[in-house]
Amino acid sequence: MTHRSHTLVSHTVIDSPYGPLTLVAADGRLCGLYMEGQRHRPPQETFGAYDPQPHAQGSVFARTREQLEEYFAGARTDFDLPLALAGTGFQRTVWQALQGIPYGETVSYGLLAARIGRPTASRAVGLANGRNPVGIIVPCHRVVGASGALTGYGGGLPRKQRLLAFERAGSAREEAS
Incomplete structure (x- = not known):
């Protein structure tokens, strides 16, 4: 930085x-x-x-x-904050795409690569995802492996697992109401 x-x-x-x-x-x-x-x-x-x-x-x-x-507290599903994300153009593109992943959902690195118009760049997307400077708010924890398996997370896999479980539970509460 x-x-x-x-x-x-x-x-x-x-x-x-x-x-x-x-x-x-x-x-x-x-x-x-x-x-x-x-x-x-x-x-x-x-x-x-x-x-x-x-x-x-x-x-x-x-x-x-x-x-x-x-x-x-389960009362907010997205964030509205002024961000200044310092990174390469590619990284900023990936981080912008992360913000489009809905609360409680996950996407694969490959799907995220396709969404930014770089379908063969899933590994590069993974590297950019790992460099996300604003965890949680820019939801890099919502990206998983192609099989749905949890893969690397800068904050550690146990935190990623907890964040995803927390959001899934919140999504289930929203659908039930």
């Missing part, structure tokens, strides 16, 4: 049912959501200054915390 010197980068840490989440913002837009022990987590020094007042009304940290709390 490289930032120009004039970009204001800051971070905070919030609690979640999946352990502490480090939120990173650049110029008022969320650019990172990282779990403890996450693969491809950038070095701490790239997260900018610690924000001791992340709950300031209207701040991206306050909005993110509020929307995550609603998500974990």
Whole structure:
């Protein structure tokens, strides 16, 4: 995660049912959501200054915390936050496509590759998926292997399994009502 010197980068840490989440913002837009022990987590020094007042009304940290709390309570199925996703053009295309996977559903890497017009790029899609800087909100956990098997997840397979089970249960509640 490289930032120009004039970009204001800051971070905070919030609690979640999946352990502490480090939120990173650049110029008022969320650019990172990282779990403890996450693969491809950038070095701490790239997260900018610690924000001791992340709950300031209207701040991206306050909005993110509020929307995550609603998500974990089963009251939110998608997110409406200003994002600043730093990556290659291909990675950003994949991350945009991830945001189109409905809550409680999964797609294979191959299907996601086809959706972005690159049907032979499932391996590259998997690599881009693994580099997603804003887990949960950009739902990389909703991508599975061709057989439906759970495959790699930057936050660890147990977290991926829990997130998918949580969303499936929420989808079942919605369909029943």
